[in-house]
Amino acid sequence: MKLTTTGTALALVTASALALSACAANEAGAPAGGGTATALSGSLAGSGASSQGKAQEAWIATFTAAHPGVTIAYDGGGSGAGRTAFAQGGVEYAGSDRAIKTSELDDPTGAFKLAAGTQPFGKCAAGSAVVQLPLYISPIAVGFNIPGVEKLNLDASTLAKVFSGAITSWNDPAIAALNPGAALPALAITPVHRSTNSGTTENFTDYLAQVAPADWTFKPSGDWPSELTGGEGAAETGDVASILSTGAGTIGYLDASRAPGSTASLKVGDQFVAYSPEGAAAVVAGSPLESGRSGVDLAVRLDRTTTDPTHYPLVLISYLIGCETYADPAKGALVKSYFSSMASPEGQELAAKQAGSAPISEDLRAKVTAAINAIS
Amino acid sequence: MMILMDDTATGGRSAGSFQGKPRPGDRVFAGTALGAGILILVILAAVTAFLLIQGVPGMLADPADAPTTLGQSASFWHYVGPLAFGTVWASLLALLFAVPLSIGIALFISHYAPRKLAALLGYVIDLLAAVPSVVYGLWGITVFAPAVVPIYTWLNAHLGWIPLFAGTVSVTGRTILTAAMVLAVMVLPIITAICREVFLQTPRLHEEAALALGATRWEMIRMAVLPFARPGIISGAMLGLGRALGETMAVAMVLSASGIVTFQLLTAANPSTIPANIALKFGEAGYGLNVNVLIGTGLVLFVVTFAVNALARWIVNRRKDFSGAN
Numbered sequence: 001m002k003l004t005t006t007g008t009a010l011a012l013v014t015a016s017a018l019a020l021s022a023c024a025a026n027e028a029g030a031p032a033g034g035g036t037a038t039a040l041s042g043s044l045a046g047s048g049a050s051s052q053g054k055a056q057e058a059w060i061a062t063f064t065a066a067h068p069g070v071t072i073a074y075d076g077g078g079s080g081a082g083r084t085a086f087a088q089g090g091v092e093y094a095g096s097d098r099a100i101k102t103s104e105l106d107d108p109t110g111a112f113k114l115a116a117g118t119q120p121f122g123k124c125a126a127g128s129a130v131v132q133l134p135l136y137i138s139p140i141a142v143g144f145n146i147p148g149v150e151k152l153n154l155d156a157s158t159l160a161k162v163f164s165g166a167i168t169s170w171n172d173p174a175i176a177a178l179n180p181g182a183a184l185p186a187l188a189i190t191p192v193h194r195s196t197n198s199g200t201t202e203n204f205t206d207y208l209a210q211v212a213p214a215d216w217t218f219k220p221s222g223d224w225p226s227e228l229t230g231g232e233g234a235a236e237t238g239d240v241a242s243i244l245s246t247g248a249g250t251i252g253y254l255d256a257s258r259a260p261g262s263t264a265s266l267k268v269g270d271q272f273v274a275y276s277p278e279g280a281a282a283v284v285a286g287s288p289l290e291s292g293r294s295g296v297d298l299a300v301r302l303d304r305t306t307t308d309p310t311h312y313p314l315v316l317i318s319y320l321i322g323c324e325t326y327a328d329p330a331k332g333a334l335v336k337s338y339f340s341s342m343a344s345p346e347g348q349e350l351a352a353k354q355a356g357s358a359p360i361s362e363d364l365r366a367k368v369t370a371a372i373n374a375i376s
Numbered sequence: 377m378m379i380l381m382d383d384t385a386t387g388g389r390s391a392g393s394f395q396g397k398p399r400p401g402d403r404v405f406a407g408t409a410l411g412a413g414i415l416i417l418v419i420l421a422a423v424t425a426f427l428l429i430q431g432v433p434g435m436l437a438d439p440a441d442a443p444t445t446l447g448q449s450a451s452f453w454h455y456v457g458p459l460a461f462g463t464v465w466a467s468l469l470a471l472l473f474a475v476p477l478s479i480g481i482a483l484f485i486s487h488y489a490p491r492k493l494a495a496l497l498g499y500v501i502d503l504l505a506a507v508p509s510v511v512y513g514l515w516g517i518t519v520f521a522p523a524v525v526p527i528y529t530w531l532n533a534h535l536g537w538i539p540l541f542a543g544t545v546s547v548t549g550r551t552i553l554t555a556a557m558v559l560a561v562m563v564l565p566i567i568t569a570i571c572r573e574v575f576l577q578t579p580r581l582h583e584e585a586a587l588a589l590g591a592t593r594w595e596m597i598r599m600a601v602l603p604f605a606r607p608g609i610i611s612g613a614m615l616g617l618g619r620a621l622g623e624t625m626a627v628a629m630v631l632s633a634s635g636i637v638t639f640q641l642l643t644a645a646n647p648s649t650i651p652a653n654i655a656l657k658f659g660e661a662g663y664g665l666n667v668n669v670l671i672g673t674g675l676v677l678f679v680v681t682f683a684v685n686a687l688a689r690w691i692v693n694r695r696k697d698f699s700g701a702n
Contacts, residue, residue, distance in 0.1 A: 050659070050660075077659060077660065078444070078659065078660035078661075080443065080444060080660065080663055080664075081660065081661075081663045083663075084663035084664070085663070113441070113664065188544060188547070190546070190547050190548070190644060195632070195633050195634065195648075195656070196656050196657060196659075196660060197444040197447075197657075197660045198660075221447070221448075222444070223444070223447050223448055224634075225448070226448040226449075226634075226635060229634050229636045229645045230544075230644070230645060231634075231644060231645070232546065232547075232548060232550065232632045232644040233632045233633050233634045233644070233645075234632065235628065235629075235656050242517070242518075243548050243550075246522055246548060247547040247548040248547055249547050250547060250548070
């Protein structure tokens, strides 16, 4: 007898709790642009670029601390995996070191090899646009290790020749001409590149291909050109950093947050510019958006050939990708709130502190905020 | 010698000499033993089936469908070729260092060292086998690789006319020779343990006969111990080779890989190995046919390992009649 009474009481409590939480979920969906809605709950799954993995960790920790009912999981399995998972409808949002191309958006079934009959971007409502936001901007540094040399100036053409093996010694006239007065030793150059597919490589080769097309004849790619067999291969960013710290005569490109003490300044216009978060944010702010895309698709056409010395053109943009309209409005509200917190000045500061990224400019934030407000 | 050996080689167990009523305990034990034997075959068959089902689509894949793995190769075979070469090349180099050293250590333990020292040494060697491979990798990349750079530079300067030592010396020491030496340290305990056991089983009479005929200790080892132990040494070497072929972490951490085929030992451009390549590429391979391509390379490694083991069996069997071990 007693058992049944407890049972009924329990059932009642559970039912009312369910009803209450259902109310709360509905309410959360309703206020648009409310910033910090009171009672968000539910879960989000994201997948993609490992470059922004550290920033994602920090963003998720802060966001879930403010909204205890929310759980977010980000799986940093690589940009390609993230885009594919998003196209297949496996995750609510993706991180990617490049935006989804317009050709891929036009024919997602073919581009992502979706099974016949599946709706592309399955988490989105049918016909929804895809939101792409440049929320993680990271400068790529060119680190070097030459005993006795602390400052090094390079232009894109020389950099291309060094990495393609056309220049093999540090006292080469081409390098000496850029560094008057520097005591460059007759030391062999060991260029260090990433041996695994990486967004850093893709952006570095894109920079060389854009700025020094005569000396860099390879297509921009996440994989190091297989024709270039010289140089040292390093699996991850950390390996590049450790090689640069031990090997005399090495030079390598890596995420600026992991850069060693000595980094090269790159020639922009007629000046040499050292990497800085401000310079990275400036080049993104100064680049036009890609044309032919929807208003919520903020793919940036990076202008690496800039001649403005306040710009540092060797940057990586990692995008956040989501739907404009989600099939499930509750998920839409969650994504909207989460993306807003990433785009906020505090969110960008947090990523800068935890992951060494460059906070986006106010100008770009205005565009990003408008796009986020369209999410539902 | 041969006659002596045949006379004394009576160590084998003669099976089936007991006749009687089978007891329940016997039946249960026979059943579990049979089950264990079948289980290992089932596991092997399951692994093979997995590799075939998942790997064959990768082997037939169009490079466009597997961009992060086949992106720059014309076909699967162009992709796996340098990897298979690197795997076998690094493992053979490792054996080249490990086998003579192991035989030396094992002989010292079994025939030269005082008993107490031998026990201690055997224990230490076994401990080497218990060190995780990732620790060897860390040691290789932070301590060993920088330390061998001066030796490599010297080799290149003085013996650079030998193609093996030609090319530009890597400034970090992360070359295939370093990887092979780290592998050698890792396979050393297995080979040593097996050689030691085999050396200790040399019939005492053979050794005493050799000494009685006026042989020195070295002559006794050469005439009595080594011929007797040859199949055991080969078996040990093959077990070590198996471990070297499959070793992943240490190679992935130490080697600077660039997917080419070269015999140069000291340069920064080295062929990678199949297991290291799988470990490094798997994280970014989660879409398209990339994973299938990697599993396909695993299938190739499986076949290579099988071939190596079959070859070893054949060598051991061919020499069986002359060695006196059976």
